[in-house]
Amino acid sequence: MRIGVLTGGGDAPGLNAAIRAVTRKALAEGMEVLGFRNGWLGVLEKDFTPLDMHSVSGILYRGGTILGTSRTNPYSRQGGPEEIHENLRDLEVEALVPIGGEDTLGVARRLSQEGINLVGVPKTIDNDLYGTDYSIGFDTAVGVVMDSLDKLHPTAEAHHRVMLVEVMGRDAGWVATLGGLAGGADAVLVPEEPFSLEKLYARLRKRHEELGKLFSIVVVAEGARPRDGGQAVVGGTQVDEFGHIRLGGIAHTLASQIEAATGYETRVVVLGYLQRGGTPSAFDRVLATRLGVAAVELIKAGQFGVMVGLKGNRILPISLEESLSQTHSLDRDLYHLADLFY
Numbered sequence: 173m174r175i176g177v178l179t180g181g182g183d184a185p186g187l188n189a190a191i192r193a194v195t196r197k198a199l200a201e202g203m204e205v206l207g208f209r210n211g212w213l214g215v216l217e218k219d220f221t222p223l224d225m226h227s228v229s230g231i232l233y234r235g236g237t238i239l240g241t242s243r244t245n246p247y248s249r250q251g252g253p254e255e256i257h258e259n260l261r262d263l264e265v266e267a268l269v270p271i272g273g274e275d276t277l278g279v280a281r282r283l284s285q286e287g288i289n290l291v292g293v294p295k296t297i298d299n300d301l302y303g304t305d306y307s308i309g310f311d312t313a314v315g316v317v318m319d320s321l322d323k324l325h326p327t328a329e330a331h332h333r334v335m336l337v338e339v340m341g342r343d344a345g346w347v348a349t350l351g352g353l354a355g356g357a358d359a360v361l362v363p364e365e366p367f368s369l370e371k372l373y374a375r376l377r378k379r380h381e382e383l384g385k386l387f388s389i390v391v392v393a394e395g396a397r398p399r400d401g402g403q404a405v406v407g408g409t410q411v412d413e414f415g416h417i418r419l420g421g422i423a424h425t426l427a428s429q430i431e432a433a434t435g436y437e438t439r440v441v442v443l444g445y446l447q448r449g450g451t452p453s454a455f456d457r458v459l460a461t462r463l464g465v466a467a468v469e470l471i472k473a474g475q476f477g478v479m480v481g482l483k484g485n486r487i488l489p490i491s492l493e494e495s496l497s498q499t500h501s502l503d504r505d506l507y508h509l510a511d512l513f514y
């Protein structure tokens with residue numbers, strides 16, 4: 173049996189661990205593996221490389237993806253889906269393992285409805301995929317935020333400054349919430365709860381003027397926006413093939429407002445792509461390995477049209493239909509747990 177694997181959407185640490193697991197398990201089952209390059213683009217263009225033990229040796233700890241990725245949407249291209257069906261037939265690929273987020277797996281769902289055999293693996297630092305408690309890359313991104321906050325505390329304290337740290341997550345506040353909790357942020361702003369500027373000012377004043385804490389660290393999710401109906405700040409006008417506009421810039425806007433309202437010297441750090449880089453955490457390596465192996469087991473069992481996910485400590489399948497009909501929304505109790513420490 174010949175199967176294909178691809179990595180699509182934003183890269184994340186752990187992708188190579190997943191590619192390695194899919195390949196090693198498939199080879200152990202006597203399957204052949206084709207690695208399609210650059211997400212769905214590789215399937216559209218028949219751009220692939222055979223994967224064997226040698227191909228995946230020594231990649232477990234590497235960030236990024238040996239196959240490359242892209243934000244290619246075959247359904248936004250004339251004849252794209254037909255091309256995919258034809259190429260998979262020509263190459264005699266009997267099943268696919270797409271590793272990606274809502275966009276990549278959204279394409280997978282449609283192809284599955286059209287008869288392509290596939291099992292999805294959840295990957296996104298945003299952690300917004302329903303049907304899995306953790307997506308590949310999320311834990312590592314949280315670690316980057318935590319390490320950054322640890323580094324920023326001393327300099328903020330030395331200069332008695334407010335430090336705004338803008339983090340990724342698109343429309344989800346998971347990275348901001350867990351990164352803020354782990355790093356001891358004094359306030360965390362997330363897309364799910366539009367913030368009140370007055371409340372933020374009051375919190376900063378309380379620290380600086382009542383508690384004698386002359387510095388503050390505020391984590392701001394890139395998709396956060398003010399309560400007065402303001403929209404998230406975007407970093408340009410271009411949209412990708414899935415219609416996503418690039419977010420970014422909220423922290424700079426907020427810095428000027430805080431300085432004007434409170435007089436506190438404020439600085440900004442935008443963590444950006446550091447959250448997608450580096451070596452995967454132990455948690456992400458193990459998660460990616462378990463998910464990759466489980467995906468091949470489901471292919472062997474002939475169970476398609478699903479995504480494998482972590483529920484508690486078990487790896488379970490969920491239909492792509494059910495997974496993609498909703499999002500893994502931020503746990504509000506977890507978000508408000510941080511309130512205790514402000």
Ligand code: F6P
Pocket residue numbers: 182183243273296297298340341342394418419448
């Ligand atoms: O979806 C993952 C993510 O890192 C988001 O958090 C972020 O907004 C987006 O990708 C950035 O997209 P790109 O890598 O295409 O700039």
